Amino acid sequence: MNLLKKFSPFYNLALFYIIVSFLLRIVLVFHPITQTSFSFIDSLKIFTMGFISDAFVFVIATGFLWLYLIFISDSKYYKPYGNIIFGLLVALFLYVASGKSILNEYGGALPKIGMIFIGIKTFLFGLLLFLPKYRSKIRLCLFTFVIFLYVVLILQNGISEYFFWNEFGVKYNFIAVNYLVYTNEVIGNIMESYPVIPLFSGLFAVAGIVTYFITKRTKNYIENILTFKEKIKTSGIYLSLFALSLFAIPLLAKKENSQNVFANELQSNGIYRFYLAFMNSELDYFKFYKTSPEKEAFALLEKQIPNISGETTLRQIKSDASETHKNVVLITIESYSADFMKMYGNDMNITPFLDDLAQKSLLFTNLYAVGNRTVRGLEAVTLCFPPTAGESVVKRKDNKNKFSTGSVFKDKGYDVKFLYGGDAFFDNMEDFFGGNGYNIVDKKSFTPEEITFANIWGVCDEDMANKAIKVMNAEAKTGKPFFNHWMTVSNHRPFTYPNNKIDIPGDIKSREGGVKYTDYALKKFFDMASKQPWFKNTVFVILADHCASSAGKTELPVDKYRIPAMIYSPGFIEPQKYTKVMSQIDVMPTLFGLLNFNYQSKFYGQDVLKSDYKPRALIATYQDLGLIKDNVLTIISPKQTVKQFQLNLKPDQKVAQDFQIYYDQVPLKNERTDLVNETVSYYQTASDILKKKNYQSLNSKTPIKVAESDK
Known part of the structure; x- marks a missing residue:
């Protein structure tokens, strides 16, 4: 030939x-x-x-x-190789069909896809092997x-x-x-x-x-x-x-x-x-979205975030009281919707520990996640930054040396760590947190004796809780305060966890079981932590990374972004409810306010307990960018399109007013231009700041404007 x-x-x-x-x-x-x-x-x-x-x-x-x-080729069908290969394919098919293969650890449709692919391959190889005349x-x-x-x-x-x-x-x-x-x-x-x-x-x-x-x-x-x-x-x-x-x-x-x-x-x-x-993983905001002149956008942003400096978000946060350098443990819970909790109307008793802890905490009843992926939640609490178009900053190439929660703690002399029961390589977490000054404790840090149960996502939350206690005990001995950010994993498909821990077996793979087991593991963690000498000097921040589901009848169904959040520190923070609308990006700046931190800030997130905070929430998908304010949801999308919805609480929600999460989203007949411009100002300036690399870590030479209201 x-x-x-x-x-x-x-x-x-x-x-x-x-x-x-x-x-x-x-x-x-x-x-x-x-x-x-x-x-x-x-x-x-x-x-x-x-x-x-x-x-x-x-x-x-x-x-x-x-x-x-x-x-x-024909040679692979000759005896005995053909029969051996066919036998191996049959064995592989039976292994996948047994339901106990590694593919089942991923859950979803993957086992079926694998079984179909291997089944077809086996069937076709058999035809070519046993029907040589028709080969x-x-x-x-x-x-x-x-x-x-x-x-x-x-x-x-x-x-x-x-x-x-x-x-x-x-x-x-x-x-x-x-x-x-x-x-x-x-x-x-x-x-x-x-x-x-x-x-x-x-x-x-x-x-x-x-x-x-x-x-x-x-x-x-x-x-x-x-x-x-x-x-x-x-x-x-x-x-x-x-x-x-x-x-x-x-x-x-x-x-x-x-x-x-x-x-x-x-x-x-x-x-x-x-x-x-x-x-x-980026989408050019200025090419696809509605924009305003740059100076106008930043001028409007300054009305939302008082005392920012020029065309940045740089400002001085100054407290009247002395700083409190307590340890801080931030726990972000995987896929944890507000409606899993009793106070939001759930009657299945799947979060008994957190239901109880919420009553002893500063509870944020009206808080919205910025997105519907873990990396969005991590971005929100680490960078306190709006969810820009495209992929999260966590997964972008330019994701290092950013102004972050960790950088603020480091400037205050804290040890800073990210704790994750899986492999932090997943979703680029290792690159992001490592590139922003966090030390990382993940599955690779575990000894075989420390792992009692694991699935494809990592060790179970109990194992991570035990590891976290060991890490924090070691940190406490150094005499330095510590900030540890723990991301849970067990409330994630395939929802497998150790049996005989809760009243829902771990091998039935149910969402409710995943939620309840995570709640159980957190109780174990707090039971152990309460016995440690550092416990009384520690503030615990607990919130979800995002909701369990994001699908809805509109581009941004607001009930699919409502998440629980609380700050717990007995003897330091009095139990109370904060009921105004707020965003996931506001949680850590609010914590810094409670600790009376004096620091230079670039955060879009704000201390919601300050008198100049104007209630609003930012929610988004990869391309639809939304602002919730004045009971109106404004959405800007590619092709410079804008939609607005009046948010009317649905009647007959059998929970207290502060915990009602379901709304009718009714299209506005008359555009609220002021809210459209505010929405544009948030997302346009955020995109501009990232593009110009103006959200990097601060240095001592950075000029800064002091907020008079915070003096």
Whole structure:
């Protein structure tokens, strides 16, 4: 077989991909949203550089095709190897089907997906093994199916890029990544917005025709299987091109430097843009959201955060009383909705300890999480910063040396640690906390004797509680105050925990069990802590990272953001209820106020116990950014869109007024422009500050404006 025929599946698919990409660029150039004209140089770059970029991206994308083709052979079906391989596949299938495989630790649909994949692989291998007379026909059918999948994906990507351009006037960005996160909502929107059945019927019909011609031109590859030496040679060529593509694609992306933004977008490859959006996790606020002139935005922000300095949030916080350097233990509880607790109406008695502790604490009854992911909660209590568009700062590249809760404590002489029962590498926590001066205690720090139970997320909360006590006892002996931030893990799918601890067995994997076990583990922690000499000199802050669920009938269903929070320190903080609206980003600045800390602050979060605090809450998804104020929810979204809802408490909520969390969100008939401008001021300035790296740790030379009201 000559060299050209050896690569026939690749170059035929490549030709189809290049044609689709070329036609797509022509369509987008003349699309009504492309409101610009192109110079000859721009036009030349769009199509020549775009073509080269597409070619290299195609090489990377066909990695799976290369793996499939090099493993096509007859030798693996010869005795005894064929029977051995088949036996191993059957054993693997039975292992996954048993329900006791490692996949089950992840929960969700993963075990079923794994079982289906292995089952299909086993079935097909069996057909090829036991039906040698039909092996060539079966193999041709499989080959045709693989080609069909590639053709469908190429067409689907072209259609998706068109519709994305139709919506936003750009190639893929973080919104496209976000669509993968909110699959149900996105699919529902697509079903309602576009003629899906005719569209996909046409897509599959075209894909079938294209597949027929490509298969006809490339089936020689299946009919004349490459020898081992030929596979080595072709693999060498392919892998060389693969390596070249890895180098060339980012280099070509740097050439997207025209003054014409549309030219840069059209020159780019959509698939690579999607990859960049996924890795960088950012969404350009100034490109997609409603904005105000910069000075106006900061001037309006100063009305919400008094005495900030210029176009930053820098200000001096000064107390009239002497500072109190008590130990601080911050506990963020995984997926802990307000409505799990008795005071918010839950009658299942799944939080008996925290229900009791709340009555002995400063309880924030009207507090909202900023987001619906753990990294958002960690960002909120660590940076006290609004949830900007895209991914949390925790998962961004520029996530180090920020002004943080930890940096304030460090300036006061505290030991600062982050405690996590899992591997802190997950969700980039290790990189974030380590890069902001925290020492990290995670599963890697445990000895085998310290672990009594673990699942895929880490050690159970009891084991982490025992470890935390050991860590704090050691810290207390140094004579320095400590700040420890503990993130729990047990209230998370698959909701497994040790049996015989609570009245809900750990192996039935129920959400209620996960909640109740975490409550039980926290009781054990406080029982142990209360016996330690450092307990009376410690303040405990307990709150959720986010709610257990975020789905609702609106973009931002407010009841799905309501979380419990309390500050407990017997003999220091009197039990009371704070009932005004507040945000997760306000908890730690409020604690600093209780400790009478004098410090330079960049926090957007505020001490809610101060007289100049104006009640509001910030809530968001990856792209919908909201402000709750004056019983109105204002949402700003990409394409400069704005929505506002009047929040009317639903009647017949059988709990006290301060603990009612369910609202009817009624669209406002008349826009509250003042609230729209305030919402823009929060999110625009936050995006600007991050972009300009103005939220870094302070140094002694930083100029600072003293707040007269705080003197």
